[in-house]
Amino acid sequence: DAKTTQPPSMDCAEGRAANLPCNHSTISGNEYVYWYRQIHSQGPQYIIHGLKNNETNEMASLIITEDRKSSTLILPHATLRDTAVYYCIVRALQGGSEKLVFGKGTKLTVNP
């Protein structure tokens, strides 16, 4: 089972920031938080990941709370092309690879 909880859907106005929350209250100390998105029936696209520090790249920012029990993915200026299902996944790496367990994600709709 997925170890994260996300709202099933969210709406955002084009040009505004989209803030997608994720709860992972049982996260372990060696587990990273990964975010992917899937635009209608395409393969999931990697967005960003983090352990405990906030992270930013060209696509998004990831804010992780100090207790690491929740995080927020921020798309600073949402566009219509950001409409997708966003998946938050926690994953441990212990000298090898751990599988990604996908939950149901958040369906983000960016409105004009």
Place this chain on the structure above:
Amino acid sequence: SAVISQKPSRDICQRGTSLTIQCQVDSQVTMMFWYRQQPGQSLTLIATANQGSEATYESGFVIDKFPISRPNLTFSTLTVSNMSPEDSSIYLCSVEVQGPSTDTQYFGPGTRLTVL
């Protein structure tokens, strides 16, 4: 990152037949994965394929139904055998790329399979 291609991109097949899906990556990778996404559902891992060893299947998936080959570090195939309409899904391969701190999985575009 990695650039991953899959063939075919889509197919319509008759029940009882088999389809082999190919996954090609532009760099050498150790770990490759195959996922299934049934209509309206999230992704489910079928198996992990390491080069030079047998694939490791997740609960509910068996080698006779989903045989996997991994002949080298850039290529893998998944066969969906003796298909039924319940096998209609998107099949996705992914690869793991080592990064400076952690590893990241990147996904191919998927193969949309419809079984009649």
